[in-house]
Amino acid sequence: MAYTDVDKERWVAEDPAQKRADRDDFSRDRARLVHSSALRRLAGKTQILGAGHDDFVRNRLTHSLEVAQIGREFGAALGCDADLVDTACLAHDLGHPPFGHNGEMELDRVCADIGGFEGNAQTLRLLTRLEPKRCHPDGTPAGLNLTRASLDAATKYPWLHGAGPVPTPKFGAYEDDLPVFEWMRAGAEPGVRCFEAQVMDWSxxxxxxxxxxxxxxxSDWMDPRVLRSRMEMRTVLEIAGATYAPDQDPAALAAALERILATGAIPAGFDGSRNALAALKDMTSQIIGRFVRVVEVATRERYGPGPLTRYDADLVVPDETRAECAVLKAVANQFVVTTRDQMVLKEQQRDLLSDLVDLYAAEPETRLDLDFRADFLAADDDAARLRVIVDQVAALTDARAVTLHSLWVGSNAARA
Structure with a gap:
């Protein structure tokens, strides 16, 4: 189905005169997101390396902006509303806690008895409850009050914990947020993503x-020459098969690496000069263009030239292109994410977040931010109170998490 008035309904009804004055509902959704504090906080959250690691690497905000730039043009070329895809791309990582996926894993452990923690489910919670913009008539928060189409487009995993179409730890909503999830998904088949969400995910x-x-x-974590070393890349290809493309056989992944190298986009070396940095930028432009162009052509070949929106089509990602993407993910995993130094740091980060949960729980009425303090006081059982504490911890930037931990652990030690 294409966009309808129902798609543009909001969780809280708004004044009809105000809606007529708006240039466009999806444009307004994007504006609300751009001005949200949740989006700003992404500037202080880890992407692949810690926020502030150096002056070049991405943080979670710059990554989201780049995803939005890719998705906006890619989606528009396929007939999507550009603002809708832009909104989904900007929103897709809002729920990530401090320290990226490492923090997500620790909070999921903390929440094991209350339904788990998942960054994508936390995104829906932020958009529909935690981020202040609109309230329900009874005064309870309604988040940014985006249209159902924008919320649906921002939902990578449209199912509850354990209810996915295939076994996966990923999910898009907590049981506590079931009412808005069901409203958002009205009329959609269980587990099926809308087309705009698929565009966002590939972007x-x-x-x-x-x-x-x-x-x-x-950042000198790896020399591009290793990509041409059979010995070095053997482990990378194993990671690609085990983690990112388990349905692809080793020969297909090896062929994917050869195709990437054959493009000539990967520089032969890197010395940090402006010429080398320019060559690196050319590499990103060429490979991004390749990945997007192949998928656009494959999708058009299946569905034709008309606008593709909502549940009218599925994005077509050829296996060969998916394999190439998996190999590049595995490169970063091998040479950055799982190095010995990073693994030691990740353990420290998990301990820090676990401590923060305990520290907030010990003195919630003085330590929680005022908005979360109100949620805590309104919670009616221990599970709901723990969820509020985790909401608070998940909202922190990397730097604030470290600062609060240092402050509170230091003061506790002094009192002891």
Whole structure:
């Protein structure tokens, strides 16, 4: 189905005169998101390396902006509303806690008995509850009050914990947020993503697979010459098969690497000069263009030239292109994410977040921010109170998490 008035309904009804005055509902959704504090906080959250690691690497905000730039043009070429896809791309990582996926894993452990923690489910919670913009008539928060189409487009995994179409730890909503999830998904088949969400997801994959490689090279975490070393790449291809493309056989992944190298986009070396940095930028442009162009052509070949929106089509990602993307993800995993230094740091980060949960729980009425304090006082059981504490911890930037931990652990030690 294409966009309808129902798609543009909001969780809280708004004044008809105000709606007529708006240039466009999806444009207004994008504006609300751009001005949100949740989006600003992404500037202080880890992408692949810690926020502030150096002056080149991406943080979670710059990554989201780049995903939005790719998705806006890619979606528009396929007939999507550009503002709708832009909104979905800007929103897709809002729920990530401090320290990226590492923090997500720790908070999921903390929440094991209350339904788990998942960055994508936290995104829906932020958009529909935690981020202040609109309230329900009874005074309870309604988040940014985006249209159902924008919320649906921002939802990578449109199912509850354990209810996905295939076994996966990923999910897009907590049981606590079931009412808005059901409203958002009204009329959609269970587990089926709308077309705009698929465009957002591929734009995200393209952005981080290529940009993480660029960051790794520019920050001297890896030498691009290793991509041409059979010995070095053997482990990378194993990671690609085990983690990112388990349905692809080793020969297909090896062939994917050869195709990437055959493009000539990967520089032969990197010395940090402006010429080398320019070559690195050319690499990102060429590979991103390749990944987007192939998928656009394949999708058009299946569905024809008309506008593709909502549930009228599925994005077509050829296996060969998906394999190439998986190999690039595995490169960053091997040379940055799982290095010995990073693994030690990740353990420290998980301990810090676990401590913060305990520290907030010990003195919630003095330590929680005022908005979360009100949620805590309104919670009616221990599970709901723990969820509020995790909401608070997830909202922190990397730097604030470290600062609060240092402050509170230091003061506790002094009292002891």
């Amino acid at each position: 995200d994959d393209v952005a981080y697979s290529v940009h993480d490689l660029e960051d790794a090279i520019a």
